[in-house]
Each structure stands twice: as structure tokens, then as C-alpha cells.
Amino acid sequence: MNKLDSAATGEHNVNFRQIGKARTRTDSPGKVFGKTPYAGDYVMPDMLHARVLRAKVPSARMTRLDVSKARALPGVAAVLTFKDLKIGTVATDIPGQTGFKRRATDQQILVDELVRYQGEPIAIVAAETVEIAQHALSLIEVDLEPVPGVYNVFDAQKPDAPKVFGTDNLVASYKVRKGDVEVGFAAADVIVENTFTTQYIEHAFLEPEVGLGWEDEQGVINIRSSTQAVETFRYIADAMGLPHSKVRIRGALVGGGFGGKCDVTVELYIALLTKATGRPVRLGYSREDSFYGHGKRHPFIINHKTGFTRDGKITASKIDITSESGPYAFMSPYVLMYATEAGPGPYLVDHVHIDSRSIATNNMYTSAFRGFGATQACIAYEQQMDEAAKVLGIDRIELRRRNLLKTGDAIATGFKVQSAVWTEECMDRAMAALGEKPKDKGAIRYGHGLAAYQQGYGRMIWLHDTAEGWVGVEMDGTVLVRSGMTDIGAGQTSSLAQIAGELLGIDMMDITVYNSDSSTTPLAGTSSASRGLYMSGNAVRLAAEAVRDRLAARAAKHFGSTADDVDFANAQVFLKSDPRQTMPFKELVAVCASEGIHRAELAIFRAPFGDWIDPETGQGQVHPDYTYGAHAVQVAVDTETGEVTILKSIGAHDIGQAVNMAAVEGQIEGGVAQGHGYALSEELIYKDGYLVTPSLSEYLCPTSMDSPRIECIVLESRSGLGPFGAKGIGEPGHTPAAPAVANAVADAIGTRVFDFPLTPEKIANAVRKARKAG
Amino acid sequence: MANRKMLTLAVNDTVRNVDVATNETLLETLRRVGAVEVKCGCEKGDCGACAVLLDGMAVDSCLTLTHTVGARAITTIKGLGNAEAPHPIQTAFAERGAAQCGYCTPGMIIATQSMLNNDTDTPDEADIRQALSGNLCRCTGYTKIYDAVLESAKVMRDTAAAGEMESVK
Numbered sequence A: 001m002n003k004l005d006s007a008a009t010g011e012h013n014v015n016f017r018q019i020g021k022a023r024t025r026t027d028s029p030g031k032v033f034g035k036t037p038y039a040g041d042y043v044m045p046d047m048l049h050a051r052v053l054r055a056k057v058p059s060a061r062m063t064r065l066d067v068s069k070a071r072a073l074p075g076v077a078a079v080l081t082f083k084d085l086k087i088g089t090v091a092t093d094i095p096g097q098t099g100f101k102r103r104a105t106d107q108q109i110l111v112d113e114l115v116r117y118q119g120e121p122i123a124i125v126a127a128e129t130v131e132i133a134q135h136a137l138s139l140i141e142v143d144l145e146p147v148p149g150v151y152n153v154f155d156a157q158k159p160d161a162p163k164v165f166g167t168d169n170l171v172a173s174y175k176v177r178k179g180d181v182e183v184g185f186a187a188a189d190v191i192v193e194n195t196f197t198t199q200y201i202e203h204a205f206l207e208p209e210v211g212l213g214w215e216d217e218q219g220v221i222n223i224r225s226s227t228q229a230v231e232t233f234r235y236i237a238d239a240m241g242l243p244h245s246k247v248r249i250r251g252a253l254v255g256g257g258f259g260g261k262c263d264v265t266v267e268l269y270i271a272l273l274t275k276a277t278g279r280p281v282r283l284g285y286s287r288e289d290s291f292y293g294h295g296k297r298h299p300f301i302i303n304h305k306t307g308f309t310r311d312g313k314i315t316a317s318k319i320d321i322t323s324e325s326g327p328y329a330f331m332s333p334y335v336l337m338y339a340t341e342a343g344p345g346p347y348l349v350d351h352v353h354i355d356s357r358s359i360a361t362n363n364m365y366t367s368a369f370r371g372f373g374a375t376q377a378c379i380a381y382e383q384q385m386d387e388a389a390k391v392l393g394i395d396r397i398e399l400r401r402r403n404l405l406k407t408g409d410a411i412a413t414g415f416k417v418q419s420a421v422w423t424e425e426c427m428d429r430a431m432a433a434l435g436e437k438p439k440d441k442g443a444i445r446y447g448h449g450l451a452a453y454q455q456g457y458g459r460m461i462w463l464h465d466t467a468e469g470w471v472g473v474e475m476d477g478t479v480l481v482r483s484g485m486t487d488i489g490a491g492q493t494s495s496l497a498q499i500a501g502e503l504l505g506i507d508m509m510d511i512t513v514y515n516s517d518s519s520t521t522p523l524a525g526t527s528s529a530s531r532g533l534y535m536s537g538n539a540v541r542l543a544a545e546a547v548r549d550r551l552a553a554r555a556a557k558h559f560g561s562t563a564d565d566v567d568f569a570n571a572q573v574f575l576k577s578d579p580r581q582t583m584p585f586k587e588l589v590a591v592c593a594s595e596g597i598h599r600a601e602l603a604i605f606r607a608p609f610g611d612w613i614d615p616e617t618g619q620g621q622v623h624p625d626y627t628y629g630a631h632a633v634q635v636a637v638d639t640e641t642g643e644v645t646i647l648k649s650i651g652a653h654d655i656g657q658a659v660n661m662a663a664v665e666g667q668i669e670g671g672v673a674q675g676h677g678y679a680l681s682e683e684l685i686y687k688d689g690y691l692v693t694p695s696l697s698e699y700l701c702p703t704s705m706d707s708p709r710i711e712c713i714v715l716e717s718r719s720g721l722g723p724f725g726a727k728g729i730g731e732p733g734h735t736p737a738a739p740a741v742a743n744a745v746a747d748a749i750g751t752r753v754f755d756f757p758l759t760p761e762k763i764a765n766a767v768r769k770a771r772k773a774g
Numbered sequence B: 001m002a003n004r005k006m007l008t009l010a011v012n013d014t015v016r017n018v019d020v021a022t023n024e025t026l027l028e029t030l031r032r033v034g035a036v037e038v039k040c041g042c043e044k045g046d047c048g049a050c051a052v053l054l055d056g057m058a059v060d061s062c063l064t065l066t067h068t069v070g071a072r073a074i075t076t077i078k079g080l081g082n083a084e085a086p087h088p089i090q091t092a093f094a095e096r097g098a099a100q101c102g103y104c105t106p107g108m109i110i111a112t113q114s115m116l117n118n119d120t121d122t123p124d125e126a127d128i129r130q131a132l133s134g135n136l137c138r139c140t141g142y143t144k145i146y147d148a149v150l151e152s153a154k155v156m157r158d159t160a161a162a163g164e165m166e167s168v169k
């Protein structure tokens, strides 16, 4: 374990009253009693219903588009095509608050001439009922002449390939050059080389995309939608040629996101139709729309060539990474950056050489998904470690132990990690919790697998990330929090209540949180990148501390003490030195109110700011900080059928400091289940650009039948940059789960399937092949 | 145009007269009359978010045509309990952290109640995994849902046993 002397450990390492405990979340009662309104539950008088016409083919030229019959249908209020748009494109860059965007990241809003993926929107309709809108779609006449497309990253890189993006289908590329990889390989006794591939993945949030828009008395387009990012108002305004102040996004509690609701989804169509008709418009995607209508997780091909000394020390790591972006950029360059930075994993490697690229095709476009490329990197580096252990004849855990990064070591980009690195502790705890491996029985083979990881949290530092938060006390002593942060189900708003409650001595359940309104709650950025608690938790902490300081100063006057001696708990104010001296919080607030003492604060939290990494060497700082941990899995594999049963699944993570322990465990458990599905059953299959799995009966998410009880081991180093030393955990819980399953399966069957997902067919084939060879 | 029918539906003890198309699903009808606590995740019977009880038995309301419901009592989670009089399953789901985004929760709670009504009141984890297999959750990994179901079954058994003791006395 590393010795810690981070500033965060001293100052806040106190006995918490609410922080760190497993508490019922403030949003739970509404959800279990059926009282929480989701974005799709709102209706308005005179509301219209919208539908989207999508291209049925992946690559085509539109030679005719006639909407006259649809427009003439009684009950149709508007049919919009590209001809009706003032501006034809919308930015697909990070919907954040940076105020700038990358070049070449725009996407056509509605097909102008070329269809570049199956499902690309051609026209949008608003009508009196969903049925009429649906009928109108069928009356739109479209002629699509197929043009040759490109459906895999190999073909897309050939000089004569059809051009989907730019002049060469290259969406982004990066390099990392640390040390001298040739020197490293020369020092190696053994070189291990393997290629790992991963598949397209669907978010499959239970609540499909939905929203309701209306124009208000100030001419502002309001949109209530299911989103991870209220900041998309800027993109919508830009796309419509409106001032930013004339578009307002109000979220609702979101029915799951996982990265899939970071980009603009229904909002722009709603805004356009609201503007065109002057009436409220609701657009709810069907599940099928959701499959065709938002960006997916990137498939990756990752080659690792790793040099080792005989006793297992890594001497060099050469990594080649290719991701598939589909036809539009969206967040592909950023996702690729994460994968590149994470390339060698949580290991100290002096000589690193990474080349990475994201390639455009006419398959579905790809964007953010929990883990944001670091997940795919982990799938590769952790399988590579197991393969290397086999070649070297060294125990898999021991091989990792000999190479783990420690605090102060330089990661691939040369940045020296400042916080605790407790990977080893996490590995050991997770393996110990697995216990003994059962004895094989006939065709049933048992396997153990582990994966360790490094996952950045917070935005890349050149995005200059900030979050604002507001805390105020009403005259009667009740507390309000305002934050633009969206709540996508992880307990984001509840954690803000818990933080404000801890600092002001008010129970979290008594605190009201207003969130995710781009006009009336202070902007806080997306709930993504494991940054929600880190950024907004800090903003709310700063605001609550400021309010508390002013109240404490007034209380000190009352007690005749110093402000330092004043404490807040259980809705009382008291002296630490003499807890019998108390005053109800309410009374103190009333005094402050009558004296005009400011009882509210708007605070801003700024993450560390920095510049881009060096484009030639990839050296520099990418993330503010990192979370570390490990996941261990026990599986049973039926070697005849290839069926895998996950028996035990244990996530051990250093999360810095828990705010709500139940919510932390929830993030780990949910992330793990998604990792199980990633490894074994989930796959969006595209055949020449056509999706062949557009439903939840064809795209197989884990059900309860597939899901064992997941065990969490939560360590708290209090060394993170979040409030009270917290680190991000939204993505990290997910990152190592899939490769741990893959390593367990390989352990069980004695051979490896290098191509995700590990379906029964692939496993049974691998077993047969290995038997023949053996 | 589909034919229409005037029906009397009993939703959470409230009797309503509704005019429905014969091809209308119970999910559509319920949401139309304001029972928006019933969620829509797929409209194909794949996710269970739309589950309601018909005479105590869970069904996917998206696969049920409203005109076939007849006199059966329709119960949604709002019919099970509320903040003033919570149902033990609701309490356990809240306290155990079994609801994250909460979108699957109405269906999960209904499926739990159906299992406890119809299959077993002493479920083990295997029973629970079986009973909830038609209800997808993408957030929780199911672990805290198993905890909540085990706990609520126990609370309900204990309450029933206490009630029997009471009536013996």
C-alpha cells in the first residue's frame, strides 16, 4: 500500500455524520411509490406527437423526396425535411461548456443528399396523434439509390475505399512515445503478441429517448427530455440559428443513460417541430427507434506486443489500436484518446509505443458508453497479461504484482499519478473473496479470472472543466440545493443532498434538490466521465461551506465563542468544546435573515486545467486523476455446449471516499452486470451496415437468470479529488468486469477466444480446436 | 379504423369508464388515463417495465389488449401503497437501494408481489431469479433487488404470522 499525504486526507478526515453511510436515497420514495415523473410522463394541452422517418439502407443517394401526400393528410401539422432547415447541420462534439468545438464534427440534421448509415433521419412529422404521424411517414415518397459503402475498418483504410468521412476515412489518430520501445524489446527475454477484438454494444437504458417541447411567453423553446446533458441547449440553438438564451433544456430524473443520452437525441427534432408549428410537441422513441437512433459503443481491434524479462518484468509495450466510428465523428476522437491513454493498463512500463486511429464506415455511428474507450483498452491489456503469464509460467496475479504502478509513477503519457494506487490491495482482496476453485465435473470446467484497471475520472484537462452549484437556506431553516447536474439513476441528486446535509447539519432527506434545468439551475456539465459527484459534489461542498461559514460566524457571536468552535448536526448548532451550548438551526437562520446575512451561495468548482498532450509523443496530462481496482470472477463452463455460468463476481475498488455507500455499491453492481453481458451475450450485429438485432429479444442484456449476486469490496484511501477525497466510480466499476470474465473462461477451458463476445458457439469451437491440436 | 368499445375498468380500486379501440393495449389505456407509473420499455413483452397485476397475477400490459381484461382488478404500484401506507416491497426496494434509475422498478415490484401471491412466500434466491426473469434492469445488476425481495418476503411473512397470533388470541 502507498503512504498517503494528500491534502484531502487531512482536512476532511473527520467522523462523518451522514457521508459514507449506506443511506436510503432521496429519490427512492418517489420511485417505489410510482410518483416520480419521467420525461415521457408529461403532457400539455394541444400537444402534437412526432415521429421520425429513417433511411432503411446504410449507404445511398437520395434522388427524390416528396412529402406532399404526408403534408396533405388530415391531422398532420408539419412535415420537415432538409429543405425546411435554416441550418442543415448540428455539432456532435462534447455537449459541454467549453465554448469551442473541433472541426469536422458536424452531422447533417436530416438527410440532404447522402445516407451514410441505416436509420439516418430523413424527415420529421408532427401530427394530432401518434397514429396519424405514423401514417404520414408511410406517405412520404423517398427514392434511395444505393451507393457503394464500406462496412469494416480494414476496407475503409484501403486507398480506393468509398469515402465516408473526409478524404481518407480517418476520424482521429494519436501516438504515444515514451522511452524507446526498441531498447525495451532488446532487453526482453520473451515477447508476447496478441490481437483482441470487441463488438458494437447498445446502452439499452430501460427508458427510451423521449421529450416534450413548447415555446413559452418569452419565445424560449423549452424542452423537457430524458438527457444526461442539459448543455445541449447550445447545440440546438446553434443548429436553429437562435441565441443560446432562447433554448432551455429541463431534464427529469432519467431512466438510465450509460453515455447514450449525452448526445442530442430527440431534442433537436422537438425544437424544430415546436418552432414550425407553434404548438407543444412530444417525441418518444420506440425501442426500435432507440436501437437505430443513438450512437453505440465502439468496436475496437487492439494488438499488444509486450516484452518481458524471464522473471516477469515488462520491458516494452507496443500497442496498435483501431476503433470504428461509423460515418460521423461524435465523441469518437475523445473515446480513442481514453483508449490510447489507458493502453498499457495500471502497469509501470518505461518503453511505450502506441499508435491509434478511429476509422469511419457506413455501420452505425459510435459515441460515449460508460468507460469511454478505457473499457476496451482494459479488455485487451488484461487478457494480454494472462496470456503472458501462461507463456512465462508465472502466476497471473504475481505477474501483475511485479508490474503495478504506484503513486508517483509515470503512466503511459508520462503523467505521475498523485493519488493512492491501491490496485494490489484490490487484487488480493478480490481473489481472496473468490475462495477455492471447485473441482471439474465431467464436461463442466471451473475457472477463475481477474482483471485490474486504471480509469480516469473527470474530463480531459484541456477541456477546462467547471461545475457550479448553489446552496441556500430558507427563512424557516429548510435547505435547498440547485445544480444543473442531471440525475441518471446513480443517485446524483441524493448525493448532493447528503453533502449539503453533512455540512449544514440537516438530514439529507429534509433537503430539496432542484436539478438539470439549463436556465434556472447553475450549469454543472454532463453526468458522464465519472465526473458528476467529483465536479458537482465539490461545487455544492464549496457553496455549503460558504453558507456554513457565514452562519457559524453569527452563531459564534451568539455563543461568545470563535467560529471554529461552532458545529452543525441534527438541525442544531452547538459548540464543539461544550456541546451543551446549543441553538436550533432554525433560530440561527431566523436571526441571520433579520440581519440580512446572506444565506445562499453560488460556487464554482474548477478541475485542474491544462493543455493538450504533445501530439508527437503523446506525453502530458490527460485526466485530473485515476481510480484503481480489480475484479475477480468464478465461472463454470460446459465444454460441450460452450455455456458459461458466472458463479461469483467480486469488484474491489478504491473509491477514495464513499458519499452514499449503497449508491457506490449500486454503481459497481450495475457496472459489473453490464460487463457480464459485454463479455458473454451482448452484440449489435451489423451485416453490411444493416442491424440484425434491433430488439431486446435479439440483443441480449443479462437477466436475473444470468446474474449472480455481485460482491463489492470498497476501499477508501480518501486521496481523490472529489469531495472529502472521493474518486469517480460510475465507470470504474464496469471497466474490469468483462475482461475478468474472459480470463475466467480461458482459465476454465485452457484456451482463449480472442474475439468478443464469448458466445457458446465460439467457446465450444475453441475447446474442440484445442483438443485437436493438443 | 379499429372498432371501439366502452369498458368499465377497475384500476387500483377506482372504477373507470373508458372508451377503447379493440386493438388498444392495456399499457396504452393505462397511460392514457393517467396511470403513468406504468412504464413502457419495449411494447413487445421483452422488458417487463409495463407489468401490472390482473387479479393478483403479473402480466405485461403491453401484450394485453384492454378489452380482454374484463372484470379483473388491475393493480399498479400506486395501488400497492404510498408514502403514508407503504407496502413492504416498496419499503424494502427504497431502503435496500434496489431502485437506481427506477424505470424498471414498477415492473419489478409488481413481479415480486405476483411471486409472493402465487408461487411462494418463502422464496430463495433461485426462486427470485426465476420470478424476475422477465423484468430487465440495466442499472442495478439485480443484487440489491434480490436483497429487497428477500427482505420484503420476510417482513410480509412476519406480519402475517403476527396477524394469525393476534386472531388466535
Ligand code: FES
Binding pocket: B039, B040, B041, B042, B043, B044, B045, B046, B047, B048, B049, B050, B051, B060, B061, B062, B063
Ligand atoms: S413494455 Fe411491456 S414488456 Fe417491455
Ligand code: FES
Binding pocket: A206, A255, A256, A489, B098, B099, B100, B101, B102, B103, B104, B105, B136, B137, B138, B139, B140
Ligand atoms: S433501476 Fe434502472 S433499469 Fe432498473
